[in-house]
Structure formats: C-alpha cells, structure tokens
Amino acid sequence: MSAHETIVVGGGVIGLAIGYELARRGQRTLVLDRGQPAGAASLAAAGMLAPVSEADMAPEALLKLGLESLGLYPQWVQGIEERAGIDVGFRAGGTLWVAVHRDEAGELAHLEETLRRRGLAVERMTAGALWALEPRLSPRTLSGLSVAGDRQVDPRLLCIGLRAAIGRLAGAVRSGCEVSAVEVDGGALRVRGIEGSTPIDLTAANVVVAAGAWASQSLRLPLRGLALRPVRGQIVRLRGEPVLQRVLRTSDCYLVPRADGELLVGSTVEEQGFDVAPTAGAVHDLLRRAREIVPAIYDLTFEGVSVGLRPALADHLPAIGATEVPGLHLAVGHFRSGILLAPVTAKLIAERILDGREPADDAVSPRRLGLSAARPAA
Numbered sequence: 001m002s003a004h005e006t007i008v009v010g011g012g013v014i015g016l017a018i019g020y021e022l023a024r025r026g027q028r029t030l031v032l033d034r035g036q037p038a039g040a041a042s043l044a045a046a047g048m049l050a051p052v053s054e055a056d057m058a059p060e061a062l063l064k065l066g067l068e069s070l071g072l073y074p075q076w077v078q079g080i081e082e083r084a085g086i087d088v089g090f091r092a093g094g095t096l097w098v099a100v101h102r103d104e105a106g107e108l109a110h111l112e113e114t115l116r117r118r119g120l121a122v123e124r125m126t127a128g129a130l131w132a133l134e135p136r137l138s139p140r141t142l143s144g145l146s147v148a149g150d151r152q153v154d155p156r157l158l159c160i161g162l163r164a165a166i167g168r169l170a171g172a173v174r175s176g177c178e179v180s181a182v183e184v185d186g187g188a189l190r191v192r193g194i195e196g197s198t199p200i201d202l203t204a205a206n207v208v209v210a211a212g213a214w215a216s217q218s219l220r221l222p223l224r225g226l227a228l229r230p231v232r233g234q235i236v237r238l239r240g241e242p243v244l245q246r247v248l249r250t251s252d253c254y255l256v257p258r259a260d261g262e263l264l265v266g267s268t269v270e271e272q273g274f275d276v277a278p279t280a281g282a283v284h285d286l287l288r289r290a291r292e293i294v295p296a297i298y299d300l301t302f303e304g305v306s307v308g309l310r311p312a313l314a315d316h317l318p319a320i321g322a323t324e325v326p327g328l329h330l331a332v333g334h335f336r337s338g339i340l341l342a343p344v345t346a347k348l349i350a351e352r353i354l355d356g357r358e359p360a361d362d363a364v365s366p367r368r369l370g371l372s373a374a375r376p377a378a
C-alpha cells in the first residue's frame, strides 16, 4: 500500500488548503513544494477577501464561488487557528472605496449601480462620513462607497497556519521537493522529482496539481492542452504608526493595513512572463497614487516590494476538479482571488476525491478547457 492516498503538487495557499482539507477528513496526504518563494503568489498577496468589491469585474460563476468561499472562512480559519495555535489575521472591517477626482466619483456611481443590480449590499458615503471613519484620508476626498461584507486575512500567516495544521493531522508538507513529472502507472499515478540531490519516486491513487503559474511549465503532466500564464503583481510594503483602520480602494490602487503596523499598497497587473524583478516604475506609481489618497503615508518606513505571479487561464476563471486522466485533479488558475477561493477550492477537491461528487457549476471544471490525456511515452 502506498504511504499517501493523495499527493498535492505545490504548496501555495491552494495546495496547502487542499492538503489541510483532505488531512482533516482523514486522508493520508502529502503536499510537495519546491520551496522557492520567488514569485509564489500566495506570499505576495494582499489578503483581501472581497467578492463584493470585485463583483464589477467578475462573471456570475466567480462571484457565486467567492461569496460561498467567504461564507466558509470564519469556521475554516477557526479550525486552522485551533490546530496551529496562531492567529492568521482574519478580520472584518469591510472596504471603503474612495474618490479624490471627479472622474473617480463617476466611476464609483457606476460601481454602486452595478453592485446594487447584482443584489449586493453597498452604502454610499459622503466625504464627511469617510473622514469620520478614516481621519487620515485626503482633504480632497469627494465621495465613497462602503462594502461592509468584505473581510481580510494575512496570507503569510494563513500559509504558516495551514502548514502547521496539516502536520497535526493525517498529512505532511515537504518543501525543497521539485516535482518534474506526474505519470500514469497502471491504476495509480507516479510522481517523480528531486529533493536536494535525492530522486523522488512516489505513487498515489490521486494527485492534485496546484503549482500556480508554473503548473504547465515546471512539470510534465499526462495531459495535453493545459496553458497557465503568469500575471505579475507588485505590492509595496510600508510600516509605521497606523494611518488607516480599514481597506481602502480606488479603481487603480488599494491600501491594506495589517494589525502589526504594516501597510500594503498594491498592486500592478503586468504581463511580463516569469520575470519577478521589482521595478522602480511600479513603486513610483503605487506610492504617488497612495499619497493622493492618504497623504500621511509619506512618513512611513519603506520596507520593500513583494512580487507575485498570479496564475491565469485564458478565461481568468480557476480550474478546480477532475481531469480526463483518472486520479489526476487540477486546482489552478485562481488569478486575482486565490486567497479568497482557498476554502471553497479545498472543499470542491475533497468532495471530488472522497465523495466522488462533481461540482454543481461547470464554469470552473477543468473539463471546459478541452484537455486530453497524453499518450504514454513508448
């Protein structure tokens, strides 16, 4: 009997969430990550859990999935925190959208109309009401919107918590393991790779590929047609006396305060392949814009820039579930919402593997991608 019933390739938030859910439900699960943090999206993410604020851009299927995942969050986090013994920074507080230019005020009116049309709760705010909540907002603030239902989490703490929680269950996480191939081997799947200088050769009934932007690049799969692309995001990290209590957003910038005094200013959305070098232009643009919204950021300490590669499929929806290859599952393409979608992704994969249940909504099924099983090498 193989030591592991399921092997998960990739230990970002998606792979760890799946490892945790399977282990919580009693599966002997192993998460393998090559442990090179450069570019891993989960370590750069802001951690906004904002399906309502993102609804303007999201197709119906994504909005539904995001709302379901946000609904799972409180209990999910509680289980992780109890097992790991740490606080992962899950907070209420909502999002404030702010306008400091007249054209932005027009954009907010459009956003309000869109959200209301989709039946989502949003409240219009005057500048005075915004200053009462966030006194350091620019004196040029014109108007805003409050989306009270949005939440936030600290993705780094969440990943640390998930790792620790898996270790307390029927699972394990091994970093420094670079998977080079997943192969069909009779009725099972074989995972090959390297750990340091030692070859890895493992079999399992189920393999879940959760290798982020690298899922169609860093390992060979018995599947043809999978095409992920990296979408670079740069985010500036500042620190100092708190200047904000809540997440602030405009159409081209956001500010996310953390309980420990960190303030994140994000983010770029760039098509630059696998290049993870931070750029002067991104830092300049983000800070200039953030200063327009909250002038007090000028005096904060500059801590650095995080760069992450968002994993994107052509239609910008994730692919979650079984593939044409028996036992091989995908959990990829979470693009801008992987932190939000982690609990629902893990639930869907666990239901597929443990209960044989297909997701009700085909919109996120890997089958929509038209992949085919690759013929085994002769």
Ligand SMILES: Cc1cc2nc3c(=O)[nH]c(=O)nc-3n(C[C@H](O)[C@H](O)[C@H](O)COP(=O)(O)OP(=O)(O)OC[C@H]3O[C@@H](n4cnc5c(N)ncnc54)[C@H](O)[C@@H]3O)c2cc1C
Pocket: 009, 010, 011, 012, 013, 014, 015, 032, 033, 034, 035, 036, 037, 039, 040, 041, 042, 043, 044, 045, 046, 047, 048, 049, 177, 178, 179, 180, 210, 211, 212, 213, 214, 215, 218, 219, 232, 233, 234, 235, 266, 267, 268, 307, 308, 309, 310, 311, 331, 332, 333, 334, 335, 336, 337, 338, 339, 340, 341
């Ligand atoms: C700047 C920025 C801000 C963001 N803000 C938010 C936000 O506020 N809210 C939100 O919901 N989402 C946000 N996102 C999106 C979110 O970060 C991603 O959707 C999510 O992190 C994707 O997780 P993942 O586990 O699929 O990928 P990753 O975190 O990239 O993890 C993939 C892992 O696979 C490993 N791997 C790859 N190939 C192999 C291999 N061959 N063998 C072994 N391991 C391998 C890598 O080492 C990596 O650890 C943001 C992203 C960025 C870049």
